[in-house]
Amino acid sequence: MSTIENSSGTRELAGKRALVTGGTRGIGAAIVRRLLDAGAAVLTTARSETGTAPEEAAFVAADVRTRAGAEAIAAAAQELAAVPTVAPPFLHYTTAKAALENYSRGLAAELAPAGIRVNTVSPGRTATPGGEATREQWARLDAGTDQVDTTAPMGRDGRPDDIAHAVHFLVSPGASWLTGSGLVVDGGEFPRG
Numbered sequence: 001m002s003t004i005e006n007s008s009g010t011r012e013l014a015g016k017r018a019l020v021t022g023g024t025r026g027i028g029a030a031i032v033r034r035l036l037d038a039g040a041a042v043l044t045t046a047r048s049e050t051g052t053a054p055e056e057a058a059f060v061a062a063d064v065r066t067r068a069g070a071e072a073i074a075a076a077a078q079e080l081a082a083v084p085t086v087a088p089p090f091l092h093y094t095t096a097k098a099a100l101e102n103y104s105r106g107l108a109a110e111l112a113p114a115g116i117r118v119n120t121v122s123p124g125r126t127a128t129p130g131g132e133a134t135r136e137q138w139a140r141l142d143a144g145t146d147q148v149d150t151t152a153p154m155g156r157d158g159r160p161d162d163i164a165h166a167v168h169f170l171v172s173p174g175a176s177w178l179t180g181s182g183l184v185v186d187g188g189e190f191p192r193g
């Protein structure tokens, strides 16, 4: 894996701590690898540990949908003093994601005076086992079919590392004045304008 250095030759996230939920597969695992490589100490979570979880990251097994799981993660994060980065969980899916973005904007305004930044990353169709399983489920339900069949104008599906790069940027010193923002990383998938 390549080492990510800043202009002074040091690993730019050295001394930083990150909590990446859902870091054993797909997008989360790519984020864990990227942040580790940039020098951060990383705590990651999932319901079960798998062989694909980067070994250098600390791991806590927890289901984020349960109070007990959330408490276990909060306790482990307090030890590391880290902040959450990514959470996994169809109309309720997109509704929850939209609510999360609005919540994040409000949280960003509230926490800015304390020097805490809050940003969201919205991935487009990204090639992961979880992404494929969700799209198959949508197709079976015949729901969101237009999205299932969408090919991004950039001509390919996203790779987990495309999303990890965006997260890396948002947590890097170069983004120190960036908060309350939503970064859409989707190869131009959704019409905007």
Ligand SMILES: NC(=O)c1ccc[n+]([C@@H]2O[C@H](COP(=O)([O-])OP(=O)(O)OC[C@H]3O[C@@H](n4cnc5c(N)ncnc54)[C@H](OP(=O)(O)O)[C@@H]3O)[C@@H](O)[C@H]2O)c1
Residues within 6 Å of the ligand: 021, 022, 023, 024, 025, 026, 027, 028, 045, 046, 047, 048, 049, 062, 063, 064, 065, 087, 088, 089, 122, 123, 124, 125, 126, 127, 128, 129, 130, 131, 132
């Ligand atoms: N891939 C795409 O095309 C795409 C597009 C847009 C948005 N996203 C979003 O990006 C995030 C990651 O997607 P992905 O495709 O990388 O998913 P993935 O490959 O299925 O990985 C999901 C990760 O989350 C963990 N996880 C799932 N449910 C959990 C729960 N209840 N409690 C704790 N951990 C849980 C999984 O481990 P365990 O199963 O062991 O718990 C795994 O580590 C998700 O929020 C997804 O909605 C993905």
